Amino acid sequence: MQIKILTGAAATGKTRKLREIEANLVSAKKAVSFICGEHYSSTALLAHVAGRANQGPRTLLIDDCSQQQINDLRGWQAAMKDNEHFKKMTIWVAKRA
Numbered sequence: 001m002q003i004k005i006l007t008g009a010a011a012t013g014k015t016r017k018l019r020e021i022e023a024n025l026v027s028a029k030k031a032v033s034f035i036c037g038e039h040y041s042s043t044a045l046l047a048h049v050a051g052r053a054n055q056g057p058r059t060l061l062i063d064d065c066s067q068q069q070i071n072d073l074r075g076w077q078a079a080m081k082d083n084e085h086f087k088k089m090t091i092w093v094a095k096r097a
Helices: 014-027 042-055 067-079
Strands: 002-006 032-036 059-065 090-095
Touching: 002 014, 002 067, 014 032, 014 059, 014 090, 032 042, 042 059, 042 067, 059 067, 067 090
Parallel strands: 002 090, 032 059, 059 090
Antiparallel strands: none
């Protein structure tokens, strides 16, 4: 599993970049899921990500995440490192400015 973090000040195009990635994946007929991190606590976000990942998307896009959510995602990544189901998964995260 890879976690790729997009950072920058407000209005620097992080969400636009996530939407471009989403559009490219959709046009390639790849499974993708877009999540708004601001709607979830860290615990709820991890549960949501795990649920979505188990449904099949190999790429998850998460917009507007706090540093705590990013830290928790990295912890989950470490815990799942030996799980074959998650090996080819990529999570793109836009950090809240």
